[in-house]
Each structure stands twice: as structure tokens, then as C-alpha cells.
Amino acid sequence: MQVPILKQGGYLIASIQSVLSDSDLVQLRDNLGERVGSYRSRGVIIDVTVLDVIDSFATRTLRAIAHMLKLRGAETVIVGIQPDVAFAMVQLGLTLEGVGTALDLEEGLAYLDEKTKRAPVNGN
Amino acid sequence: MATENQTEIRSAVDIVTARQRGRALALELGFNGADVTLIAAAISEVARNIVDHAKSGEIVMGSVATTQNGGRTGIQIIARDQGPGIRDVAQAMQYGYSTRKGLGVGLPGAKWLMDEFDIASEAGRGTTITMKKWKR
Amino acid sequence: MRQSVNVRTHRPAVLQLKLNHPIRPMKRKPEFKIQNITHPSTPLADYNDPLLRELVAHLRQNRTQLREEWARRITDAQLLTAMTKEEIFSEATSVYDNYVEVLETGSVEALQAYARNLSERIIPRGVETHEVVGIVLLLRDVLARSLFKKYQGDFDLLNRVLDAYEPAANRIANTVAVSFVQERERVIRQQQEAIRELSTPVLQVRERLLILPMIGVIDAHRARQLTEQLLRGIRANRAKVVVVDITGVPTIDQTVANHLVKTVEASRLMGASVIITGLSAEIAQTIVTIGVDLSKMNAVGDLQGGIEEAERLLGYKVISTAEPVGSTAAKEQGA
Numbered sequence: 001m002q003v004p005i006l007k008q009g010g011y012l013i014a015s016i017q018s019v020l021s022d023s024d025l026v027q028l029r030d031n032l033g034e035r036v037g038s039y040r041s042r043g044v045i046i047d048v049t050v051l052d053v054i055d056s057f058a059t060r061t062l063r064a065i066a067h068m069l070k071l072r073g074a075e076t077v078i079v080g081i082q083p084d085v086a087f088a089m090v091q092l093g094l095t096l097e098g099v100g101t102a103l104d105l106e107e108g109l110a111y112l113d114e115k116t117k118r119a120p121v122n123g124n
Numbered sequence: 125m126a127t128e129n130q131t132e133i134r135s136a137v138d139i140v141t142a143r144q145r146g147r148a149l150a151l152e153l154g155f156n157g158a159d160v161t162l163i164a165a166a167i168s169e170v171a172r173n174i175v176d177h178a179k180s181g182e183i184v185m186g187s188v189a190t191t192q193n194g195g196r197t198g199i200q201i202i203a204r205d206q207g208p209g210i211r212d213v214a215q216a217m218q219y220g221y222s223t224r225k226g227l228g229v230g231l232p233g234a235k236w237l238m239d240e241f242d243i244a245s246e247a248g249r250g251t252t253i254t255m256k257k258w259k260r
Numbered sequence: 261m262r263q264s265v266n267v268r269t270h271r272p273a274v275l276q277l278k279l280n281h282p283i284r285p286m287k288r289k290p291e292f293k294i295q296n297i298t299h300p301s302t303p304l305a306d307y308n309d310p311l312l313r314e315l316v317a318h319l320r321q322n323r324t325q326l327r328e329e330w331a332r333r334i335t336d337a338q339l340l341t342a343m344t345k346e347e348i349f350s351e352a353t354s355v356y357d358n359y360v361e362v363l364e365t366g367s368v369e370a371l372q373a374y375a376r377n378l379s380e381r382i383i384p385r386g387v388e389t390h391e392v393v394g395i396v397l398l399l400r401d402v403l404a405r406s407l408f409k410k411y412q413g414d415f416d417l418l419n420r421v422l423d424a425y426e427p428a429a430n431r432i433a434n435t436v437a438v439s440f441v442q443e444r445e446r447v448i449r450q451q452q453e454a455i456r457e458l459s460t461p462v463l464q465v466r467e468r469l470l471i472l473p474m475i476g477v478i479d480a481h482r483a484r485q486l487t488e489q490l491l492r493g494i495r496a497n498r499a500k501v502v503v504v505d506i507t508g509v510p511t512i513d514q515t516v517a518n519h520l521v522k523t524v525e526a527s528r529l530m531g532a533s534v535i536i537t538g539l540s541a542e543i544a545q546t547i548v549t550i551g552v553d554l555s556k557m558n559a560v561g562d563l564q565g566g567i568e569e570a571e572r573l574l575g576y577k578v579i580s581t582a583e584p585v586g587s588t589a590a591k592e593q594g595a
Contacts, residue, residue, distance in 0.1 A: 022136035083491035084161035092233035102531035
């Protein structure tokens with residue numbers, strides 16, 4: 001199942017709708033890379049609220065997405081990680097180092113506003 | 125108590141199936157939300173190990189009981205493959221903090237998530253992982 | 261529960277029997293250890309054994325006298341001091357009757373139920389395991405002496421009576437002691453659970469700010485429970501900053517220190533920053549010695565300082581601070 005990507009001002013919002021397979025995640029990575037370029041987005045929100053498990057592969061892919069988008073000039077924030085999911089992730093030793101996180105979409109937007117304002121290189 | 129199911133693991137899509145079944149079974153066995161997630165994550169990791177290293181295998185899960193510690197019940201998950209096997213199990217179970225693709229986080233991570241974790245592997249014959257989690 | 265009970269009161273009886281009648285050594289153990297009692301491997305007596313029936317009849321006939329003798333010995337040995345004489349006598353009567361019934365029927369079920377019920381009543385009054393084991397062994401001794409007295413004219417018969425009596429008596433002692441210990445463990449578990457629930461509050465101080473005051477000894481189980489509660493609290497209260505105060509935690513081990521680190525990381529995954537306050541010199545030392553990676557931990561000396569730091573992160577101005585705090589920096593996360 002493909003992840004829809006919405007454009008909201010200077011940001012892209014990828015809102016995961018259901019359980020993701022590995023290939024869905026890889027597809028998401030490719031799509032985001034492409035759109036950030038074509039829309040010249042400054043920030044990306046990936047909403048993972050519906051995910052009931054984020055395993056090592058998913059973590060690795062999310063981190064890779066964030067790092068890749070950074071190189072393309074956009075900040076990434078992962079929002080909506082559930083309490084039990086966060087607990088399982090740290091038990092697995094997965095921490096999403098170097099990737100922004102926020103409670104939900106609203107917080108994610110605030111996070112990006114803050115981040116992109118502070119990075120003059122990415123300014124309008 | 126005869127709740128048991130078996131999932132063939134042939135591709136990455138089956139990982140999702142296996143962990144959804146594991147989640148459903150854990151709920152049915154009465155695990156709480158946090159533990160259900162830990163169990164699903166552990167299944168995800170051992171299933172991924174099959175896909176990454178053995179191409180195909182199976183995951184069998186069911187309920188388990190012990191008389192120790194005043195009697196406990198739990199879930200048992202067996203991940204079995206006839207792949208190349210793991211040459212150095214001790215090394216594979218070491219946690220690699222910055223991992224490349226494949227082994228590094230998965231198996232040692234799964235061990236942390238579960239209460240019991242046993243791995244038997246023979247080069248050329250395959251790997252069997254047996255893991256259990258007890259209800260608290 | 262490990263407890264070794266040396267039953268001194270029992271020893272003289274053994275010695276006496278041996279000294280007076282060295283014909284055949286008794287099968288006895290000088291020490292009685294609870295961890296060794298599971299189910300006795302000794303084959304159970306045959307309850308159709310005529311000797312056992314004779315024995316039961318003897319105990320029935322001498323009920324009053326033996327029961328009194330037992331109660332007296334309990335008082336002399338200063339056991340069950342938490343109970344009055346009347347209470348001791350009344351419980352002694354019940355145990356005695358149950359005891360005889362087990363000898364007669366071979367079924368310990370009724371005795372087991374009674375022992376559990378008794379334990380439930382006396383545990384809150386502070387009766388200890390050694391007292392319960394002690395009184396059962398006293399009864400065993402009182403009855404053995406009475407048998408000895410009755411059959412002293414015929415050593416061969418005495419030996420056979422004791423052979424029939426011993427396994428049953430052992431089994432009874434096991435049943436009572438094990439029931440008591442199990443009941444005690446159940447009570448302890450229940451209390452631990454209650455304490456845990458009482459001592460893990462997640463408090464909302466102001467919007468977006470939670471405080472988790474940890475109090476008491478933290479073991480791995482409780483640490484995990486605290487983490488789960490905190491993570492749910494973060495979501496429920498939409499918290500952005502959490503102050504974990506461990507002033508009330510006396511010591512920390514590696515497991516708990518690692519757990520603390522995981523709590524910080526999991527909170528961050530949910531978009532909340534954690535500030536740890538109240539790390540004592542000892543605990544700080546422990547953490548450094550253990551080698552836990554604290555680079556991601558934001559530690560502030562005391563709770564007040566922690567709350568001030570939290571408010572700064574939330575973008576509030578702290579009045580007492582002369583230095584103005586930029587709201588831009590305040591909202592930055594530990595990314």
C-alpha cells in the first residue's frame with residue numbers, strides 16, 4: 001500500500017495509512033526524494049501513528065530517509081510514535097539518532113517551523 | 125490451549141503476516157499492550173533474519189506453560205530455516221551499534237525483547253531460534 | 261524464600277530414644293530445611309495398616325491430654341507469642357484434629373485448606389515461618405513421646421508403630437510448612453504490587469510538563485513499569501518535557517541505569533525531552549563506574565532547577581533569571 005504524500009506550504013507530509021511492508025518503505029523513500037526536489041520543500045513530516053511495530057529495518061529506512069532528505073536540503077521529523085512502539089524500539093536498541101521526532105502532526109509542524117527558520121541556507 | 129499457527133516465510137511480505145499473527149495470538153493469550161508490541165517486534169526481527177539469510181523458512185507460534193515459579197503461561201515462537209546457518213552464533217548475537225544491512229541489531233534485539241531466547245545453528249543445515257515470553 | 265530452621269526442641273527426643281533403645285536407629289534428620297521440602301520422596305504409609313489404625317485410635321482417646329501437652333510445649337518454647345493462650349489452644353485443637361484426620365484418611369487436602377486459612381489469619385499478626393514449623397514439629401514430638409510411652413514394653417512393636425507414623429507425620433509437617441510459606445509469598449507479592457502502584461505517580465505540573473518522582477528501591481520490573489507509565493503519560497498529556505526526579509532513590513544498579521537511559525530515548529522518540537534531577541553523588545559515581553552512556557541525558561542538580569530548565573525548554577521565562585532567554589533556542593529539541 002502506497003503512502004500518500006501531501007504538499008502543505010513548504011512542507012511535505014507523508015501520512016502512513018496502514019501496516020507497511022519493506023517495499024512500501026523503500027517506495028516511500030524514493031518518492032520523498034523525488035518530491036522534495038520537485039517541490040523544493042524545506043521540511044518533511046512522516047506520520048507513523050498507525051504503525052504498531054517499528055523494527056530494525058523500518059528504523060534504518062526512516063533514518064536513511066531523513067539523512068538523504070537532509071542532503072537534499074529538507075529537515076525531516078517523524079511524528080506519532082506510540083508509547084508501546086517507542087518502548088519496543090529502545091528495547092531493540094533503536095533510537096533514530098539524528099532524526100527529529102515530535103508527538104503528532106501539529107507538533108511536527110511547529111518543529112519544522114523552528115528548524116527551518118534557524119537554517120538560513122534553506123530560507124526562502 | 126491448542127492455539128498454534130504456522131507461517132511460511134518466503135519474502136518480506138510474510139514478515140508482516142507473521143507479526144500480525146503473533147500480535148493476535150499474544151492478545152488472545154492475554155498479554156498486555158506493551159508486551160504484545162514487544163512480541164510482534166521480536167517476531168519481525170527473527171522473520172527478517174530468515175528472509176535476509178535463508179531465503180525461506182517458517183515461524184511456528186503457540187502457547188506455552190511451565191510449572192516453575194508457581195506456574196506461568198506464555199507464548200513460544202520458533203523460527204526455523206534450512207539456510208546456510210550461522211557460522212559464529214556468539215558473534216551474530218553481539219550487538220552491533222552502527223549496523224549495516226543484515227545482522228547486527230535484529231537477533232540480539234529480539235533476545236532483549238523476550239524472556240527466553242535460544243539459537244541453534246549448523247553451517248549448511250540451517251538455524252532454529254526458539255524464544256518465549258511469559259505473562260507478568 | 262530461604263530459611264533454615266534448626267529444630268532444637270526436637271533433638272533431645274531423638275537422642276533419648278536412641279540412648280535408651282539402641283536396638284535400631286531411627287530414620288530421622290537432625291535438621292529441617294524448608295527449601296528441601298517439596299513433596300516427600302518417602303513412600304506414603306499404607307493407611308489400611310492396622311498399626312496406623314491403632315495409632316489413630318490412641319490419638320483420639322488421648323485427645324484432651326495430648327492437645328494440652330502440645331499447647332503447653334508451644335508456650336514453653338515461646339512460639340506464637342503474638343497469640344493469646346486461648347487462641348493457641350483453639351488453633352491447636354483444630355490442627356490436632358486435622359492431623360489425626362490425615363493419619364486416618366491419608367488425604368492432606370483438608371489440612372492444606374486449614375493451614376492456608378490459618379496462615380492467612382496469623383501472617384498479618386507477624387507470625388514467622390520458624391514458629392509455624394516449630395509448632396508442627398512440637399506436635400510430632402509430643403505424639404512420638406506418647407507412642408513411645410505406650411509401647412515401651414515392646415520395642416519391636418514400638419519400632420513398627422513409629423515406622424508407620426513417621427512418613428505420615430513428615431508429610432503433615434511438610435504440608436503445613438509449605439502452605440504457610442506459599443501464603444506468605446502470596447501476601448508479599450500482593451503488597452509489592454500495591455506499593456508499586458502507590459509509588460509511581462506521573463504528575464502534570466503545567467501544560468506540556470510532567471514530573472515523575474521516583475521513590476524507593478527501583479528494580480528492573482518497577483523500572484519497566486515506570487517507563488511504560490511515563491510514555492503513556494506523555495501521550496495522554498501531550499507532554500513536551502519530563503522531569504524525572506530520583507532524589508528518593510537510594511541506589512541504582514546497572515539494569516536500572518540502563519533502563520533510565522532507555523526511558524530518555526523512548527521519550528525522545530515520542531518528541532519529549534527528559535531532564536533528570538536529584539542524582540546523588542553515590543548514584544552519579546555508580547553510573548560513571550558502570551559506564552552507562554549518559555551523553556543524551558540532561559541532568560540538573562535538584563528538582564527546582566529541573567523545573568526551571570523545563571520551563572526554559574517550553575519557552576517560559578523564569579523570572580529570577582536576569583539573563584533573557586531566547587524563545588528560539590528554547591524550543592529546540594535534542595535532535
